[in-house]
Amino acid sequence: MGKQIILNAFEMNSSMHNSHGLWKHPENKRQRGYKDLDYWINLAKLLEKGKFDAVFFADVLGIYDVYRNSKEPSIRDGLSVPSNDPALLVSAMASVTENLAFAITVSTTYEAPFGNARRFSTLDHLTKGRIAWNVVTSYLPNAARNFGLQDMIKHDERYDIADEYLDVSYKLWEQSWEDGAVVENVEQNTLIDPDKVHEVNHEGTYFKVEGPHLSEPSVQRTPVIYQAGTSERGREFAAKHAECVFVGGPTPERIRYYADDIRKQAKKHGRNPENIKIISFLSVIVAETTEQAEQKFEEYNSYWSTDAAKAQFGASGYDIAEFEEQDQNEPFEYKTKTEGGHYKAATLTKDAPKQQQTVGEVLNRFESLDRSSYIVGNPQQVADAIQYQFEQSGVDGFNLNHLVTPGDLEDFINLVIPILQERGLYKKEYQQGSLREKLFAKGNSTLPDDHPARKFRKVLHESK
Ligand SMILES: Cc1cc2nc3c(=O)[nH]c(=O)nc-3n(C[C@H](O)[C@H](O)[C@H](O)COP(=O)(O)O)c2cc1C
Structure with missing residues (x-):
């Protein structure tokens, strides 16, 4: 069987994401739904019906305040505001699904690594290994001021912080607790063997963490590491840490350029480039006929907000x-x-x-809605264009954008997915196991041996 498309729904726990002005569309359930658990539960069920690999939650920690040096345009048009914490949706969505995974964006610039590691371990336990962390370094001046800084930390230094942040996280996930630490030995009155739980004693430039990690090892230990950010420094970071990279780019050639660069750099870190999946944007407007799809595009366009x-x-x-x-x-x-x-x-x-x-x-x-970045057409035309993008760009999959929710996702699932399945480009059944097993190979839920974080496991075993 040939390579199959990895598919994520691109989401945000917010009234609006990339759908500028579309909150006004009468069929858009997002604005009223995003603060309602039933909305997310139904979305999870829908995505699992469509065999989506994951729901990918973007997130920001402030208001977009650069345009006109003001927060007003973003607030007026609901640009990622109001916005709730995505991680808190996962338990409910996981409880009604078995295979759908959850990629949660968390910034390494503002949240402390100890608490973040605990949050992901908890989610990995509760979902039985269906968690990914989209590691971002953030870009909003307002976010900096929300976390006590007058100015944003410089771009490349944010990645230096992220590098150390991941080292701390790996120590907590990979090194702190040995396998078999939880012994539940009633006769010896021992729940956990203290010899198998270790402090991490990290002292670096930006972080000082004693440990041990508070959570016991979860199915994947380290969540699947996603990264988004295609600057030179961002790609260097991705090549070292990421297992999935979300790259932007308008043409298959440009996406291939980013993908090739990341994979080439990964080799310098001793990593097998095949262990990095590249995901790009996918924006689709589909209907039964070409004319209906074009009409839908125009209709959506009439709600567009230039200001947002x-x-x-x-x-x-x-x-x-x-x-x-x-x-x-x-x-x-x-x-x-x-x-x-x-x-x-x-x-x-x-x-x-x-x-x-x-x-x-x-x-x-x-x-207006950027026509050049949208695939608009009947189901066959859309499937053809997706196949072309998939084959020409060398990506492993897509984050599917949607403007009117859940209608656009329902149309995609009902009209496009069966054609992709028929062509062997998309799974008919889920692979069993954790997210890492689904993405890579069955049988190993933890990080592969060539990942830099594995050195922390080795330290533990060699010291014994
Ligand atoms: C496709 C894509 C999606 C992104 N999503 C988010 C996000 O949800 N939240 C966020 O803070 N940053 C997001 N970022 C940007 C990251 O924060 C990134 O670490 C930072 O802006 C620096 O990006 P750069 O390396 O391209 O300069 C995204 C970047 C890309 C390319």
Whole structure:
């Protein structure tokens, strides 16, 4: 059997994610639903019916406040606000599913590693190994101020912190508790063998953690490590740590460039590049006929919010409003550097479908749903385009965006998935086991031997 598509639903525990203005659509259940457990329970059941591998929860820790140097446009249009904690949804969604996994975004810039490691161990226990952590370094100035900083930490230093953060986390997950530490020996009056539980005594540049880890080892020990962020430093980080990388990019060629670079760098860390799965965006509008799909696109477009799209671009650190004052015929270029997300800045320059655009052309892109990034068509046309993207870009799968929820996901599951299954491109049944076993190979739920975190397990075994 050939390679099969890994599919995640791209989500957020919020009234709006990448669907700028679509909260106004009468069939969108998201705005009222996101704070209701039944909404998420039904979504979990739906995704498992569609054999989705995971629901991928994005998350932010502040309000997009770069555009017009204000929080107002984001608040008015509900851009990732209100926004609740995604991790707290997992238990309920896991309780009604058996195979669907959960990738939760947590920033290494603001939350302490000890508590985070405990949170993921707890979720890995409760889901029986269906948890992934999307490691991000964040980009919002407001988030920095929410966590006591006046300014954001510099871009590359955020990744240095993330590197050490992961080392602390690996020590807690991989090194602190030996296998078999929980003995439950009634005769010896011992629940846990103290000789098999170790402090980690981490003392680094950014963190000091004594340990031991408070949770006993879970099915996967370390959750599946996801990463998103395609700057040079981000790719270096991904090559060392990530098992799945979520890359952006407008064309199969650009995505392949990022994927190849990450896989090449992974070899330098002694890793088998096959142990890194590359996931890219997928945006689909499907209906029974091409005409209906085109009509749907136009209908969605009529709800579009330019302001929310511009505010979201603030993730790059650039205020797009400043370009409105410029000569619209000038070539579009950044004249300064920012400490924001490089992946976002690149969407208008080196990752743009058309290179060397004018300021006017770039601004115009915010005015409507970007047709060039959407696959719009009948089920066969959509399946053809997905197959093309999958084969040309060398990715392993997709994070599926959706604008009207749950309708867009229902249409995708009912109309497109059966065709992909028929073509052998998509599973008909789930593989059994933990998320790591489903993604890689049956029989090993913990990290593979070539992953840098394994050195912490070795320290433990060699010291005995
Ligand atoms: C496809 C994609 C999705 C991302 N999702 C999030 C997210 O949900 N929350 C977040 O704080 N950062 C997210 N990021 C950005 C990361 O925070 C990243 O660590 C940071 O912005 C730096 O990105 P860079 O390496 O491209 O500069 C995402 C990045 C990409 C490419």
